[in-house]
Amino acid sequence: MSKPNDMAAIARFYLSASGRSLLLGIILTAATVAMGIALLGVSGWFITATALAGMSLTSAIAFDVFMPSASIRLLALGRTVSRYAERVVTHDATFGVLAQLRERLFLGWSQPAAARDLAARPSRWLFRLTADLDALESVYLRLAAPCAAAIGAAALAGLLLASVDPRLGAAAFLALCTLGLGGSAMVMRQAWPHAVRRAKALERVRSQTIDLVAGQTEWIMAGQLDAQKARLWGSDRRLAHTDLALNQVDVIAAWIQGVVGAVFVAAVLLAAAECAATGVATVPMMALAVLGAQASIEPFGALRRGALEAGRTWLAARRIAPRLRAENEALPKIRAPGANVACHLVDVFVRYSCEHRAAVSGFTVSIAKGDRVALIGPSGAGKSTLLSVIAGDVTPNQGKAAGLPATMFTQRTELFQDTLRDNLRLANPAADDTRLWHALADAGLAQDLIGNGAGLDTPLGEGGIGLSGGQSRRLALARLLLHDSSVWLLDEPTEALDASTARDVLTVLAQRADHRTVVIATHLHREAALADRLLLMRAGAVEQDVRRGTPEFDAALSALRPD
Numbered sequence: 001m002s003k004p005n006d007m008a009a010i011a012r013f014y015l016s017a018s019g020r021s022l023l024l025g026i027i028l029t030a031a032t033v034a035m036g037i038a039l040l041g042v043s044g045w046f047i048t049a050t051a052l053a054g055m056s057l058t059s060a061i062a063f064d065v066f067m068p069s070a071s072i073r074l075l076a077l078g079r080t081v082s083r084y085a086e087r088v089v090t091h092d093a094t095f096g097v098l099a100q101l102r103e104r105l106f107l108g109w110s111q112p113a114a115a116r117d118l119a120a121r122p123s124r125w126l127f128r129l130t131a132d133l134d135a136l137e138s139v140y141l142r143l144a145a146p147c148a149a150a151i152g153a154a155a156l157a158g159l160l161l162a163s164v165d166p167r168l169g170a171a172a173f174l175a176l177c178t179l180g181l182g183g184s185a186m187v188m189r190q191a192w193p194h195a196v197r198r199a200k201a202l203e204r205v206r207s208q209t210i211d212l213v214a215g216q217t218e219w220i221m222a223g224q225l226d227a228q229k230a231r232l233w234g235s236d237r238r239l240a241h242t243d244l245a246l247n248q249v250d251v252i253a254a255w256i257q258g259v260v261g262a263v264f265v266a267a268v269l270l271a272a273a274e275c276a277a278t279g280v281a282t283v284p285m286m287a288l289a290v291l292g293a294q295a296s297i298e299p300f301g302a303l304r305r306g307a308l309e310a311g312r313t314w315l316a317a318r319r320i321a322p323r324l325r326a327e328n329e330a331l332p333k334i335r336a337p338g339a340n341v342a343c344h345l346v347d348v349f350v351r352y353s354c355e356h357r358a359a360v361s362g363f364t365v366s367i368a369k370g371d372r373v374a375l376i377g378p379s380g381a382g383k384s385t386l387l388s389v390i391a392g393d394v395t396p397n398q399g400k401a402a403g404l405p406a407t408m409f410t411q412r413t414e415l416f417q418d419t420l421r422d423n424l425r426l427a428n429p430a431a432d433d434t435r436l437w438h439a440l441a442d443a444g445l446a447q448d449l450i451g452n453g454a455g456l457d458t459p460l461g462e463g464g465i466g467l468s469g470g471q472s473r474r475l476a477l478a479r480l481l482l483h484d485s486s487v488w489l490l491d492e493p494t495e496a497l498d499a500s501t502a503r504d505v506l507t508v509l510a511q512r513a514d515h516r517t518v519v520i521a522t523h524l525h526r527e528a529a530l531a532d533r534l535l536l537m538r539a540g541a542v543e544q545d546v547r548r549g550t551p552e553f554d555a556a557l558s559a560l561r562p563d
Ligand SMILES: Nc1ncnc2c1ncn2[C@@H]1O[C@H](COP(=O)(O)OP(=O)(O)OP(=O)(O)O)[C@@H](O)[C@H]1O
Pocket: 116, 352, 353, 354, 355, 358, 359, 377, 378, 379, 380, 381, 382, 383, 384, 385, 386, 521
């Protein structure tokens, strides 16, 4: 079950984002329901009173038909206008709140730790970001507003009946509240586990479908395609079961609600008949009261539908609320180092939350401005993690880190479904086309683009579809060149590139790195050869720190993988 403060956090967000519109929406919802009750009641009164007046000529002549019929027209018109306004206001307020929530969540997910989670399970988190947000629609549209409308309807029906007999009014109000709200609570309780299971099953079906489609080649190569399909069918069957269970709860609840509603109206009718028989009230007033009571049941139907989905709404709140709270955390920042120093780390310790072993442990190093340093060592030694610490992307669990603003050339090039121009401008939004072409020329990509005709307008698919691996790397290099910073952090910049592309990339890097500090994480001789200092890392710590011109430097360099 969701912690109550998760739901409170969502409610607070709703109120702070659009409190007035939400209140107006509730008032309009209540007004629509009230006019519906009044419309039915006055119509009943009018028909009955007209019939009775027609029984004698004098009463027929004296009977005023204009006032009630004008009231009925006014109420009918008013109800239509109010319902329209209610739909516009409530939906506009809800979608406005969800848009703000989406913005805050996307900002929250752009924080380094959250972004790493997202990158590790993209389909799962993407589904949560979209489906959970949609589920929060119900908080107001299907729970808060109908609940307020239902209580308002019960109060109005109570008042109508109280005008006949106060005891009848109080009994009707209590009966509507206990049966209506209690019934909705029971529906919520019955539907809750199915709604939660349904949300989880739907999430599994979607992420397994994405995995099946995106990893088709891998599934086939590993001979696991049928097994993955079977898993997907299994999840789909579970989803169908939960759908069926929820439908059953809904059908039974609707049936019970219908029966209880009919019994309630019958009881009001009997009580009203008794009042009419004893002369406590007139027959037309009885008709008004009974039909008003009948109309007051309607909002409880809307509440039932919200109650059915409450489990899913609570699950969404539980997942989203912590991210809302975490959203206020400051972005990790790295302190500025002293003069002439590009980066200074003291006894840095990093352990990722999902790992038992430290990625970097007791790491102390100082890199002067203009130094060219290569981090070398076996896979998993902590080289990339250290670059992230220097970049300020990862905050050490212990120790001190200080560094100048740096640009990272990561192992994976993130390219987006957009034009080449906008993919490049991520690195420097102010860059004009001339500057972009220069960067592309320096990165060795300009010729390829001139050849294809579309130039900077070349559309790229998701993940850079449309470019070869080498071209993507060159595009990343162009971005690095566009983002003017004094410290470059290069994570295996030419890994997996053919020899000629690698040579070109390294030549450009060497030329453009003249006045900068460069830290390269590498396994390759050709990359480490750019450096004047080698830091050999093992199990997250420095094992050797050697400088060019020493036999140890040459030995460490020659031990690296040849090109
Ligand atoms: N985002 C992450 N979440 C959890 N653990 C991670 C993450 N990134 C790295 N690690 C773990 O931290 C340790 C160090 O990884 P890191 O990538 O820093 O090593 P590396 O020396 O750069 O390796 P490689 O040369 O293979 O790139 C490894 O045990 C790795 O599994």
